[in-house]
Amino acid sequence: MVEASLAITITLNGEPYALDGDASVAALVEKLKMRPTRIAVEVNREVIPKAKYAETILHPGDSVEIINFVGGG
């Protein structure tokens, strides 16, 4: 079986973002060089637990939010 290598476009933090190859949340987080312990990921308004990053596959048009903590009061 051939791995799907077609690029897909998702919306990442409000902007279009192209993904190719592995479209899992785990791959996206790794590609962005983010430490999973410091972030939270939401796909189509649903929070994805860290344990499910590998099995959660993104599809064209998915809306992904990745957040972290910043200074605030």
Added chain:
Amino acid sequence: MRSAPPAQSKVNMQDTQLQLGGRAFSSRLIVGTGKYKDFAETRAALDASGAEIVTVAVRRVNITDRTKENLLDFLDPKRHVVLPNTAGCFTAEEAIRTCRLAREAGGGDMVKLEVIGDPKTLFPDVAATIEGAKVLVKEGFKVLPYITDDPVACLRLAEIGCIAVMPLAAPIGSGLGIRNPHNIAIIVEQAKVPVIVDAGVGTASDAAEAMELGCDGVLMNTAIAGAKDPIAMARAMRLGIEAGRLAFLAGRIERRLYANASSPMTGLIG
């Protein structure tokens, strides 16, 4: 020659413990991490304040610039407990969503619920705050709601299971101090949960006043971060909180209209 033992206070001079969400904190000062020049200044002010609970905001990560430093690298995981806020949320739904993300990002169960009703005053939307708190409490969050200095709203929030109530002293960032000390006193008198004054303090005497009124703690950000010297102000706030707490425990004198001489009126020379 003295024979009597030295007099001792019945007040526990070390009483700085704040019981919150099943934990004891040695500081009654909760500080925000916004508006500092850089993270090094944030950390220095945190250290000077002695605060253990620090608020943070939940925001999108910067996708394009991954070189930016992370606030968490400047906190001490052994000492600091992160209290994520829902600042910027105008609906209960947005605030709930933010809390769920915060918990997944490692923020724990405690959240500062803030549902703003008006962008100019940043006063809370009381109805939406109560609505959001109900859902969050059901989901297992330990909710600390920012709320108007309204004794009834505070009662309702405690009834639905919030672990503390956080009435404002004055508008966020205004530095106006405690605008309605009488309402704060009523809230304290009625409270079955800790009362933490959140927002509006400007200087150390404001923090002391909140504690003198019997509040359990004070949460502030701008008063420290916006001071000309934030690190010195952080220490001033720490001392103000401790002084106010001790004065509350010591029990102040009644206010009276006329003088009451401190020196004996008998034995005056003739």
